[in-house]
Amino acid sequence: MTALVFLDADVSTGRIANAATAQLSVLDQGVTRGDGIFESMLYTKGVVRKIDAHLARLRVSASTCDLILPHEERWRAAISTAVAAFDAATPSDEAVVKLVATRGPEGTSEGTCWVMVSAAAESGRLQRENGVSVMLLDRGYDSRAAERAPWLLMGAKTLSYAVNMAALRHAKKQGVDEVIFTSSDGIVLEGPTSTVLLAHRDGDIKRLITPTLETGILPGTTQGAIFEAARAAGWELGYGPLTPEHLMDADGVWLVSSIRLLAPVNSIDGTTLTLDRELHAELTAMVNNIA
Structure with missing residues (x-):
């Protein structure tokens, strides 16, 4: 109903x-x-x-x-x-x-x-628990397009989601769960319905990073709430620009959204990623406490 x-x-x-x-x-x-x-x-x-x-x-x-x-x-x-x-x-x-x-x-x-x-939908809970496989797709514009062409409405959450849904259908046909868009000049952007997060651990220092908003991506409400909780917990925070190499080298990569919450990325373009289970547990606890 x-x-x-x-x-x-x-x-x-x-x-x-x-x-x-x-x-x-x-x-x-x-x-x-x-x-x-x-x-x-x-x-x-x-x-x-x-x-x-x-x-x-x-x-x-x-x-x-x-x-x-x-x-x-x-x-x-x-x-x-x-x-x-x-x-x-x-x-x-x-x-x-x-x-x-x-x-x-x-x-x-x-x-x-x-x-x-x-x-x-049950799919959100399953991706939260089991993680997702991802492929990188070119979004078709460079990372400065939002600055040059504000009429593209790239920072707004509009009903024009045909391209986003087409990207997800394409991924499914390739046997992959999800997509991370990149700009034509090689900068990591966002998922069709999610924000990208990555984390690094260096001894006692924990660092959380998300792509820069200057590329025209949608500001994620879940990403923002996680950053607030991570800052309070003593994590270092950063905003891109990020490249696919940064994703491959991270100690954890996640797609986050309001309904799915925190879904770990298991692989990108067929390459298995590292996931620091302790970092994942900490971030999951933060997400679960968001009001």
């Missing part, structure tokens, strides 16, 4: 709708052009995790895309309504709370906004 709540202007707590029946105009530009933004949050143990960070990133994406959003309190009210409806019908250990905002039907000035809550 999927709980669906629209943010109608005249319903302060959100309008509950039937997700199994038609609800969206075929003229909505989110459908016809992928012109919109979204966020996905994990709902578990009665808590929507990192809701503040996701709402903040939604606002940034909206600003980047010149979209006007409802007030944050209306989003929070709609989320509460959707979560309550989901719990009443199909309680689940893990669920996905998805926020969507489009530019609305063509010829109008009003956008369409809604919240969906549905059970999380």
Whole structure:
């Protein structure tokens, strides 16, 4: 069961709708052009995790895309309504709370906004527990493209995910679980639906590194929360630029996202990677404590 709540202007707590029946105009530009933004949050143990960070990133994406959003309190009210409806019908250990905002039907000035809550796919838990095999794919632009061409919206979480999904389908056809994109000039970027993390241990010094945001990648909310916890635990932190060689030489590489959480990378392009089990256990504990 999927709980669906629209943010109608005249319903302060959100309008509950039937997700199994038609609800969206075929003229909505989110459908016809992928012109919109979204966020996905994990709902578990009665808590929507990192809701503040996701709402903040939604606002940034909206600003980047010149979209006007409802007030944050209306989003929070709609989320509460959707979560309550989901719990009443199909309680689940893990669920996905998805926020969507489009530019609305063509010829109008009003956008369409809604919240969906549905059970999380089993694949996320399995990748978290078992890790993933990865292939590197060229994203098709160099690492300075975001700086030169802001209209590419590279730092926004938009609905235009066709390329991301095509990359994952390509990986599956090659017998691989996941993808890490690289720029055409050889810089590590991100996964289609994840952020890349790597770690090094040098004696008592533990270092956590993620690709630099200057390449136009999406700022990861889970990566940000892990960095905060790692800083408090005394880890050193760093931001790229990273190359594939850095991944191969690390003591651990992970793909992190809000639903999958922390998935260790077992191999890249067929080469088995090292995984420091102690570092993995520490990072897993940090992720599990994120509110």
